[in-house]
Amino acid sequence: MSLNQTPERPAGPGALSHLRVLDLSRVLAGPWCTQNLADMGAEVIKVERPGVGDDTRGWGPPWIAGAEGVDSTYYAAANRGKQSITVDISRPEGQALIRELVQVSDVLIENYKVGDLKRYGLDYDSLAPLNPGLVYCSITGYGQDGPNAHKPGYDFVFQAIGGLMSITGEADDRAGGGPQKVGIAIADVITGMYATIAILSALQHRTVSGRGQYIDMALLDCIVALGGNQVTGFFASDRVPHRYGNAHASLVPYQVFAVQDGEIVVAVGNDRQWQQFCTALERTDLAENPRWAKVTGRITGRNELIPDVARTMLTRTAADWVARLEGHGVPCGRINDYREVFEEPQVRHRGLRVDLPNAQGGVTGTIASPLRLQGTPPVYRGAPPSLGNATDEVLGTLLKKTSEEIERYRASKVI
Numbered sequence: 034m035s036l037n038q039t040p041e042r043p044a045g046p047g048a049l050s051h052l053r054v055l056d057l058s059r060v061l062a063g064p065w066c067t068q069n070l071a072d073m074g075a076e077v078i079k080v081e082r083p084g085v086g087d088d089t090r091g092w093g094p095p096w097i098a099g100a101e102g103v104d105s106t107y108y109a110a111a112n113r114g115k116q117s118i119t120v121d122i123s124r125p126e127g128q129a130l131i132r133e134l135v136q137v138s139d140v141l142i143e144n145y146k147v148g149d150l151k152r153y154g155l156d157y158d159s160l161a162p163l164n165p166g167l168v169y170c171s172i173t174g175y176g177q178d179g180p181n182a183h184k185p186g187y188d189f190v191f192q193a194i195g196g197l198m199s200i201t202g203e204a205d206d207r208a209g210g211g212p213q214k215v216g217i218a219i220a221d222v223i224t225g226m227y228a229t230i231a232i233l234s235a236l237q238h239r240t241v242s243g244r245g246q247y248i249d250m251a252l253l254d255c256i257v258a259l260g261g262n263q264v265t266g267f268f269a270s271d272r273v274p275h276r277y278g279n280a281h282a283s284l285v286p287y288q289v290f291a292v293q294d295g296e297i298v299v300a301v302g303n304d305r306q307w308q309q310f311c312t313a314l315e316r317t318d319l320a321e322n323p324r325w326a327k328v329t330g331r332i333t334g335r336n337e338l339i340p341d342v343a344r345t346m347l348t349r350t351a352a353d354w355v356a357r358l359e360g361h362g363v364p365c366g367r368i369n370d371y372r373e374v375f376e377e378p379q380v381r382h383r384g385l386r387v388d389l390p391n392a393q394g395g396v397t398g399t400i401a402s403p404l405r406l407q408g409t410p411p412v413y414r415g416a417p418p419s420l421g422n423a424t425d426e427v428l429g430t431l432l433k434k435t436s437e438e439i440e441r442y443r444a445s446k447v448i
Contacts, residue, residue: 047074048409052236055134056080056115057122057143057150059087061188061218062172062252064111065225066232067142071114072402072411078134078427079112079418083119083448086420087112097417099393104419111225113389113399114414116423119448126447128153133432135160135167139245140232144172147182157247167245168235170228176251186252188218195220195256200263203278210276224255285331286310286339289368290346297351300364304328309361313354314345391416424448 052075056067064079064087071077081087093105121127132155135141141160143150150156157169171177174186192198192214202213231248239245257264263274263282274282279298281287287300301310304327311320319342324330331338346354351367358365369377375386388396402411428434428448442448 046409047072047412048406050074050076050409050412052076052139053137054078054140054142055131055138057131057141057145057155058172059144060089061111061221062224062228062250063142063144064089065222066170066172066228067115068111068113069225069229069402069404070140070232071414073404073406074409074412075140077115078138078423079115079117080120080122080131080134081117081420083121083421083446086117086119090420097391097393097397098395099391100419104417109397109399109417112417114412115418116427117418117421118424118427119421120424121447122150122153122155124447126442126445128155130428130432130442130447131155132160132163134427136164137431138164139166139236140168140170142170142172142228142232146185147173147177161245161247165244166239168232168239168248169245170232170235170248170250172224172228172250172252174252176254177249181253188220188252189214191220191252191256195253196260196264197256200274200276202276204276204280207278210278212276219259220252220256223259224250224252227255227258280335283332284328285335286342288339290343292346292354293348293350295351296368297346297354298366298368299346299358302364306363307331310358310363313357313361313363314342316342316345387413389413389416392419392422421448 049070052070054067054070054075054077056063056077056079058064058067059081067075067077067079079087087108089108089111090104092107093102095106096102097104097106097109120130122131143155151159157167157171160169161167173182174191175181175184192201193212197219198212198214201215203210205211228248228250231250235246235248266272266282267274279289284300284302287302289296289298299310301307307325307328308320311317319325319338324334325338349357355365355367367373374380380386383401385401387399387401389399391397397416399413399416404411425436425439428439428442429436434442439448
């Protein structure tokens with residue numbers, strides 16, 4: 034609980050049910066973070082522009098059933114379990130409402146351009162004196178400082194300048210070769226995940242220090258950090274990583290193979306699995322060849338080995354190969370589209386689709402949280418909220434505004 038937070042919030046279901054989050058973010062990175070917190074039980078109050086809301090509400094089609102032209106499925110993907118209030122923060126009265134909410138909140142997260150909220154007196158330095166326990170997280174493209182801090186940017190830009198596209202896509206010497214972006218907004222998603230970790234870390238530190246702190250998250254930082262072994266390999270060798278398409282720089286065979294009726298992925302992760310792979314293929318000649326026994330030999334000789342293996346893979350169907358390879362402990366799988374994903378028995382067993390009743394009288398299909406805490410499992414309080422669905426409730430219950438005051442705010446378009 035923050036130092037100024039009202040004490041009448043008993044812990045409920047969910048690991049974070051004792052926390053209140055004021056969400057001034059929009060689009061994807063910030064909302065992805067706050068949806069994580071909501072799934073873990075936190076009360077998340079999403080602050081949106083009156084009459085407009087989060088930009089992504091209009092990013093359709095596709096639309097939420099019954100809300101055509103109003104709320105997109107893009108918006109629905111990152112806003113489950115929240116309450117929506119509308120406040121015009123460009124107005125002094127709206128700024129005052131945010132300051133009041135800050136005093137009864139634990140976390141504030143925002144993704145405005147550097148300096149924007151300072152103009153409204155809603156930056157960390159302005160708000161921290163009102164609530165010393167506040168954890169305040171800013172998400173921007175380039176961070177709060179540096180020569181590019183003032184620049185705008187989207188996920189696609191950071192996949193490019195952060196190096197990810199240089200290692201994603203088919204190899205340059207093959208048909209279709211060249212850089213490709215990842216099929217999801219990975220810079221936004223990974224920044225939302227890192228922001229979640231940072232916020233939880235700051236909250237944990239608050240339990241011993243009694244004070245909140247400021248968090249500066251940047252999409253560029255997070256996408257570069259995602260480089261992992263590719264970047265550390267570059268640091269060690271000064272050799273710039275390049276695109277391998279569906280192949281792997283350090284493991285062979287670890288790629289897509291064409292089969293009689295389509296394609297499958299095979300992932301041989303060590304030398305023992307290589308032997309099992311050869312057994313499944315009924316290729317004792319490959320298993321007994323000392324040149325291929327170790328991964329280093331398979332890497333250096335991949336251009337000779339893989340075409341030979343590929344010819345054998347064409348002799349059976351996908352179902353036959355998957356059964357044979359799995360029977361020998363070799364990781365493999367069909368390349369599913371998303372319809373097929375949610376028909377997978379394991380996906381069904383794990384309950385990875387969650388349908389939630391929505392304001393339109395239907396249901397919104399969402400993806401279950403992968404955070405499986407046994408003692409305090411995820412809490413799905415409701416579908417993504419309609420614009421301003423909780424404005425009156427939050428202002429009345431939390432800030433003790435009368436119905437007359439709320440109507441005055443609405444008449445003057447502050448809410």
